[in-house]
Amino acid sequence: MIEVRHTSGLGLAELAAARALLFAVFDDMTDADWEHALGGLHALAWDGPDLVGHASVVQRRLLHGGRALRAGYVEAVGVRPGRQRQGYGAAMMAELERVIGAAYDLGALGATDEGAAFYRSRGWQPWRGPSSALTPDGIRPTPDDDGAIFVLPGAVPLNLDAPLTCDWRDGDVW
Numbered sequence: 048m049i050e051v052r053h054t055s056g057l058g059l060a061e062l063a064a065a066r067a068l069l070f071a072v073f074d075d076m077t078d079a080d081w082e083h084a085l086g087g088l089h090a091l092a093w094d095g096p097d098l099v100g101h102a103s104v105v106q107r108r109l110l111h112g113g114r115a116l117r118a119g120y121v122e123a124v125g126v127r128p129g130r131q132r133q134g135y136g137a138a139m140m141a142e143l144e145r146v147i148g149a150a151y152d153l154g155a156l157g158a159t160d161e162g163a164a165f166y167r168s169r170g171w172q173p174w175r176g177p178s179s180a181l182t183p184d185g186i187r188p189t190p191d192d193d194g195a196i197f198v199l200p201g202a203v204p205l206n207l208d209a210p211l212t213c214d215w216r217d218g219d220v221w
């Protein structure tokens with residue numbers, strides 16, 4: 048069963064379960080990564096009382112082609128080890144993609160190598176142009192993230208070979 052709830056609608060126990068799940072899925076998970084997943088809509092995958100998957104979408108601004116696009120930015124997508132490749136990830140993403148299509152100019156995310164194949168299979172497209180971040184010191188290139196940023200185009204035309212700049216935040220910017 049997939050539940051879609053805003054952060055404000057989750058209890059402390061559910062938030063703790065989601066955080067623990069993500070720390071179990073990702074070796075390099077940080078508190079900043081968890082913070083990035085808050086303040087939007089969460090898709091929670093349940094097997095009875097057990098939380099087996101989490102994904103969320105939060106709003107960010109992406110600068111592209113002279114506009115500040117309203118992006119539904121997907122964060123903290125993880126399915127519990129031992130429960131992967133059973134359809135939970137696809138079911139969570141289908142819910143978030145519906146939200147993105149209805150509420151945002153585009154979807155965007157930063158993918159792991161494993162995640163990249165998963166998102167490609169769902170129609171997400173790799174950004175080919177140079178990435179950067181709008182830091183407190185101005186726009187700074189983020190070459191380490193080039194090739195790992197995926198978008199789900201919506202109504203706004205995108206040039207995937209042009210620059211794409213994300214807004215600022217603590218931790219990993221993409």
Ligand SMILES: CC(C)(COP(=O)(O)OP(=O)(O)OC[C@H]1O[C@@H](n2cnc3c(N)ncnc32)[C@H](O)[C@@H]1OP(=O)(O)O)[C@@H](O)C(=O)NCCC(=O)NCCS
Pocket residue numbers: 072124125126127130131132133134135136137138157158159161162163164165168
């Ligand atoms: C990536 C992840 C979220 C996918 O969730 P999942 O529940 O395992 O995936 P699903 O069962 O819904 O897969 C649906 C389809 O996506 C594709 N897919 C999923 N994982 C894939 C992978 N590792 N490699 C290639 N294709 C993949 C396949 O087409 C798959 O269909 P199939 O199993 O019939 O071949 C999950 O495997 C995971 O948590 N991995 C570790 C954490 C991670 O890398 N998260 C992504 C962060 S960006």
